[in-house]
Amino acid sequence: MSASEQSRVDLTDYMEEIGRAARAASREMARADSAHKNQALLAIADEIESSVEALKEANRIDLENGRAAGLDAALLDRLELTDARITAMASGVREIAALPDPVGQIIDLNYRPSGIQVGRMRVPLGVIGIIYESRPNVTADAAALCLKSGNAAILRGGSEALQSNRAIARCLSVGLSAAALPETAIQVVETADRAAVGALLRMKDWVDVIIPRGGKGLIERVAQESLIPVIKHLDGVCHVYIDAAADAQKAIDIAVNAKTQRYGTCNTMETLLVDVSRAAELLPPLARAYAEKGVELRGCPRTREILPEVAAATEEDWVTEYLGPILAVRVVDDLDEAMAHINTYGSHHTDSIVSENYSHARRFLREVDSSSVMVNASTRFADGFEYGLGAEIGISTDKLHARGPVGLEGLTSLKYVVLGDGQIRQ
Secondary structure (H helix, E strand, O other): OOHHHHHHHHHHHHHHHHHHHHHHHHHHHHOOOHHHHHHHHHHHHHHHHHOHHHHHHHHHHHHHHHHHOOOOHHHHHHHOOOHHHHHHHHHHHHHHHHOOOOOOOEEEEEEOOOOOEEEEEEEEOOEEEEEEOOOOHHHHHHHHHHHHOOOEEEEEOOHHHHHHHHHHHHHHHHHHHHOOOOHHHEEEOOOOOOHHHHHHHOOOOOOOEEEEEOOHHHHHHHHHHOOOOEOOOOOOOEEEEEOOOOOHHHHHHHHHHHHHOOOOOOOOEEEEEEEHHHHHHHHHHHHHHHHHOOOEEEEOHHHHHHOOOOEEOOHHHHHOOOOOOEEEEEEEOOHHHHHHHHHHHOOOOEEEEEOOOHHHHHHHHHHOOOOEEEEOOOHHHOOOOOOOOOOOOEEEOOOOOOOEEEOOHHHEEEEEEEEOOOOOOO
């Protein structure tokens, strides 16, 4: 057997061992009570805070390796663990401990004519595989969310953060042990071998769901290769539509905020749609506001009639997630054309209408096929914290299981429960 073949065998055995351990741990986590889960989370937070120097030393090695490998400044920034980021990581774990535990909740409990009661109970998904890039704080965030929701987790971070993730994993083990929970409930894959991702995606006997967090390339690969159900979104091509019945100041404030509050997020507006009856009034002040922020506009022919200095938009612009200071602008005839554009070119992430017309707003909410649909609000609100979930593990644009920001409830499933008193079916 060649060295490469032996290496593949060793990796397969290693991942199989992780999977078996995670499945066994998931059964213990499913019956863990809230007190023990919260005890583990608080112990993890304490351990993170008491391990600042060890975490920074591990992170220093990753940063040095990253510079040597030619990582750009933005990636290095996401990789770095500063004192403030470590403090925030511990605070985030404590915040998750303070959230209500969804596991065991029974909803929709109703009596049937037979006398039985039928309801649905929230239960953990089981084993969750999370594949992510760069930011080592995701290790703590994802672990805490999985732990609180009664799941076991297999975490495969980017190779550039290997030492940092190992150091955080030690904090996780200490916390789990302190609460007498299985340390294998949270496992960090400790190999930089990229083949580990492929192996994880094939572990359908041990893993119940995969959640990728990272760039489009990673998410596309996971979606294409996984033999396991995936919770994901690929793009954030989000829209704001300024309706004929929009309040002018609301329209300007929302359209500027949705684009410029932060550029590199999946809930940032990438295309602005303006009703033809309001375009001449609103596009000039919007163009001035965007110019002050350094935003490049790319417009349709009717946009360029009003703003001749704007570059011509191409078909590609309507489907592009810029993640930067570029905005596509289109003038539309009416609400129907706006919704047709969104449902054709959008990514089903987040879309907003600015309107004082109740009927238009209701139609927009009902007919736009996205995971978050808004009225008179910036798309930047599409976030687990802003929605009151406390924390999120990602955003899903899929229609099955979870849709929109995925918090603790999104990491659980529902099963039917029946309560009887000796009833038999006649």
